[in-house]
Amino acid sequence: MLNELEVLAKTARTELEQLDSGAALDHWNSKYIGRKGELTQMLRRVSELPKEERPVFGQRANELKRELETAYTAKEAAVKAAELEQSMAESGLDVTLPGRPASPGRLHPSTQTLRRIYRIWAEMGFQVYRSRDVETDEMNFQLLNFPPHHPAREMQDTFYTTNPDVLLRTHTSPGQIRVMRDYCPEPIRVILPGMCYRHEQITARSEIQFHQVEGLAVGRGIRMSDLKGTLINFTSRLYGQGRPVRFRASHFPFTEPSAEMDVQCFLCNGQGCRMCKYTGWLEILGCGMVHPNVLRNGGYDPNIFSGFAFGMGPERITILGHGIEDIRLFWGNDLRFLEQF
Ligand SMILES: [Zn+2]
Secondary structure: OHHHHHHHHHHHHHHHHHOOOHHHHHHHHHHHOOOOOHHHHHHHHHHHOOHHHHHHHHHHHHHHHHHHHHHHHHHHHHHHHHHHHHHHHHHOOOOOOOOOOOOOOOOOHHHHHHHHHHHHHHHOOOEEOOOOOEEEHHHHOHHHOOOOOOHHHHHOOOOEOOOOOEEEOOOOOHHHHHHHHHHOOOOEEEEEEEEEEOOOOOOOOOOOEEEEEEEEEEEOOOOHHHHHHHHHHHHHHHHOOOOOEEEEEEEEOOEEEEEEEEEEOOOOOOOOOOOOOOOOEEEEEEEEEEOHHHHHHHOOOOOOOEEEEEEEOHHHHHHHHHOOOOHHHHHOOOHHHHOOO
């Protein structure tokens, strides 16, 4: 039986050397040295031997079992290493490398300002109305009282597509026509945020793309005093209660009368500084009563309905709020700038 034992151990060892997978190793383990393995079974048969042969057999059997167990552990490590190496060579992915830390992102400074503006207007009962970036010449200009060759078109150098009637909107105002046509004859209180595009030289002060937030209120009996009261309410929510404002007469083709609104410079409190160009005032938005032609183009009868509109630039508001000196930083994708917000 001792001889049988030696043969068995030798066979087991030879088999073990030829194994090359974890599954085969598992099989080998239960075949020989597991609880029901052949070697384990043989150890139990020690009682069949004459008494004097038992110690020698038992000792040798235990010795062989330990040897096989050690060989098994070594072989298992080698097979695992080989399997890892092979999977790395096949997939090019080293699963044992530590992962790269995920750096949490944050909102773009313009998005932060936009959301602040949305919140304020939402509190005042204005909904967000989204309008398209690609517009027709008719929507972007004609229906807003810019006839072809109108000199005001010169102020808005336009990106045209290969179709001369299709362009990238130069302002969010075409959304006024779209929202009026959607809701007519219901009263309207919306803001129209979005990206606008102008074919301009890119400098520290001008970009080819920028956000605008347009606002529109249409209903019965809306007057210039409603426009002023609403916008003063907005600026006091944005810049704090009691911040002085002023309205200056201006001109836009789609409003009549038209005005620009300034707030007192919040850096120097009206004393005059570099940011306000020593005037004490910061221009923050344009506004006016919706022109009768525009109301009519939206489907509203200007003899019954009236309304006001306004437009502001979130980037300008961000620039003023943080003293940013170069508008190109907004779309330059420089993390050193963006991470400061
Ligand atoms: Zn100032």
